[in-house]
Amino acid sequence: MATTLVDKHNLKQHQRRTEKDGSGMSKAEGWRRRGPLLPALIFTIVITQLPFLVTIWYSMRNWNLLRPDGNQFNGLQNYVDIFRDSTFRSSAVNSIVITLGCVFFAMVLGIIFALLLDRKFRGQGVVRTMLITPFLIMPVAGATLWSISMLNPSFGLVNWVISLVGIPPVDWTSQHPIVSILMALVWQWTPFTMLLVLAGLQSQPKDVLEAAQIDGAGWTKTFFWVTLPQLRRYIELGVLLGTIYVVNTFDQIYLMTAGGPGTASANLPFYIYQRAFLGFDIGQAAAMGVVVVIATIIIATLALRLIFRSFDAKD
Structure with missing residues (x-):
């Protein structure tokens, strides 16, 4: 024992x-x-x-380059001041409008173009390359193209097209600055969303589509009840990545409207640039940058959690 x-x-x-x-x-x-x-x-x-x-x-410092002797610690006073600043709040609203508008319209157009490209036709490679081209152009070149060649009030292509139906010329960047910026951004980001959705369309199982056809489902029902749920992951990923990048838009605003008229089209990155390099207020510009970074991290974290939950549910 x-x-x-x-x-x-x-x-x-x-x-x-x-x-x-x-x-x-x-x-x-x-x-x-x-x-x-x-x-x-x-x-x-x-x-x-x-x-x-x-x-x-x-x-956390009261630092303005025009007053170098006033570089002192002031705690959270810069954060209090920027939230009291009406221009900061309007720039935040412009950032939301530009980001949501660009992501929404780019995703809708991307889905439409992806559906058109998800089939065999003559010249498919050429058409696909032409649709992808705007995403490959540098933002500075794209903004210059839209500002001069497309939206110029005297010889812009958009005004020439609307004049064919009797609409008088429009000074787009002055009268409709937000719309002008959205045009350039949607033109640039639609190819990105199109590629994501097209990848989702080409990866969906063909037997499911065949089963829907056998059951007598038409194109509309097949798209909304079969194809669109299959594309959910790709759409969510496109929305997330598009939001992260578009919220930091600077080139189009700087070159097309310069934030004007006044600050009517300024978003948060452009307003931070104005405070830092035109107003020389380093303290408040830094506080705005911290707020933007924290807000972006929170939104991205929530969006990633939603995407991961959809992946787990799918698995």
Whole structure:
């Protein structure tokens, strides 16, 4: 009996040592796999997090380059001042309008073009290349193209087209600045959403579509009840990525409207530029930058959670 108890005790001790050795090996294996990623992680921290910490430090100081002697710590006063600033609030509203408008119209047009390209026809490669081209053009070149060639009140192509139906010329960038910026942004971002949706269309199982046809479902019912649910992941990803990029729009506003008339078309990135490089108010510009970054992180985190939930539900 005593021998049996000793044997059981030794067996338990051996199992514990084995588990410890095994966990040690797993940790070593984990560090061996993560090791090559550490330089990239350190580099990312240095170029992103350290500047952000410095920006937070600037945002808590009353620092205007025109008054270098007034560089003093003022706590959260800059944050209080920017939320009291009516121009900051209107710029935030413009950012929301431009972002949501661009993402919505670009996604709708992207779905339409993807449906048209998801079939065989003569010249398909040429048409696809032409539709993708706007996304490959630099934002500065695209904004210049729309400002001069498309929306110019004297010789712009848009005014020439509307004059054919008797509509008088319109000074788009002055009378409708937000609409002008949306035109350029939707033109640039529609190819991106089209490619995402087209990838989703070409990856959906063909047997499901055939089953819908056998059941007598028409094109409309097949699209809304079969195809569109299959595209949910791709649409959500396009909306997320488009929102993150479009909310930081600067080139189109700077080159097409310069934030005007006045500040009617200024969004948050452009207004931060004005405060920092035209108003020389480093403290308030830094505070605005911190607010924009935090808001973007919150929105992106919520959107990613929704996307991951849809992936888990699908799986």
